[in-house]
Amino acid sequence: MDAVITYVNGLDPVWQEAYRSRLGEDIKRKHFRDWGTLKYLLRGIEAHLPFVRNVFLVVSGESQVPEWADREGLKIVFHRDIIPAQFLPVFNSTAIEMYLHRIPGLDEEFIYLNDDFFPVRDCRQEYFFRDGKAAAAFHRHLFASGLYKSHCRNSDRLAREAAGLAPSPLYLRPQHTCGSLLRSVCEDLYAREGKRIEESVSPVRSMANYNYYLFMDYAFHTGRTFARKVSNRHFSTAVASADKVCGFIAEPTADFVCINDVNMSEDKFRVFRDRLLEAFAAALPVKSRFEL
Numbered sequence: 001m002d003a004v005i006t007y008v009n010g011l012d013p014v015w016q017e018a019y020r021s022r023l024g025e026d027i028k029r030k031h032f033r034d035w036g037t038l039k040y041l042l043r044g045i046e047a048h049l050p051f052v053r054n055v056f057l058v059v060s061g062e063s064q065v066p067e068w069a070d071r072e073g074l075k076i077v078f079h080r081d082i083i084p085a086q087f088l089p090v091f092n093s094t095a096i097e098m099y100l101h102r103i104p105g106l107d108e109e110f111i112y113l114n115d116d117f118f119p120v121r122d123c124r125q126e127y128f129f130r131d132g133k134a135a136a137a138f139h140r141h142l143f144a145s146g147l148y149k150s151h152c153r154n155s156d157r158l159a160r161e162a163a164g165l166a167p168s169p170l171y172l173r174p175q176h177t178c179g180s181l182l183r184s185v186c187e188d189l190y191a192r193e194g195k196r197i198e199e200s201v202s203p204v205r206s207m208a209n210y211n212y213y214l215f216m217d218y219a220f221h222t223g224r225t226f227a228r229k230v231s232n233r234h235f236s237t238a239v240a241s242a243d244k245v246c247g248f249i250a251e252p253t254a255d256f257v258c259i260n261d262v263n264m265s266e267d268k269f270r271v272f273r274d275r276l277l278e279a280f281a282a283a284l285p286v287k288s289r290f291e292l
Helices: 013-023 038-048 093-095 146-162 182-199 215-220 244-251 264-285
Strands: 002-006 055-059 074-078 107-112 117-119 133-136 136-140 172-175 181-182 225-227 232-236 254-259
Touching: 002 013, 002 038, 038 117, 038 264, 117 232, 133 181, 133 215, 136 146, 146 172, 146 182, 146 215, 181 182, 181 215, 182 215, 215 254, 225 254, 244 254, 244 264
Parallel strands: 002 055, 002 107, 055 074, 133 225, 232 254
Antiparallel strands: 107 181, 117 254, 136 172
């Protein structure tokens, strides 16, 4: 199996200029802030998911590739390699997620991680895939408020329709952690619904977007998933202290951790970031094959 990571460094001046030129405004810092933790995500993959064959890092262009990245180990994918030219440049992760299955050389079985998900304990391959099926755990919801849940509802409605199922007032929302995906399922759905997917693509997030849950929902509705929750702990920096997050990294009680960024002062961000980097460096001190 492979792993795919989408990544953006909001401090990159080339990327910032492309954002301003396309949208006519400056970036919203919180959405694109770089915590400097990507190398520890990669070290976590090597240490705790040793069965992962290739790791693909999806970025907008050359200026987004970290200077420490070893391209013999880390496979770099530019947006132009997978996303139709008419949608570029794009600054919307949900739009980018519609095209991950187009990565050249991508395995049939792959996990997708945002850059704020980190493996922190040893895992086995069958946690994610078994007998040609992908692991998935879902919650069912009736109401959708805000962008995220609207994207979840949009995704499940299209997936149900593509699977030939009747509409439902409820919609699925997969567990918020790394996603187990089958390339053939993604290709199948895109072949059926590519026109509607492309009509939803926007340079920044909108209420009409889908997210990658679309492909997980379709796999579920067509019988290509098995029920299994990923062992995961979620922290929001709005409520969790640096002590609490760093303590978890030192002695994890789940296989993955998600550390969700929120609006905070620059001073608080720097202190939190420095503490976090120290904790990851202590837990994962050895360079991975993805680093120079």
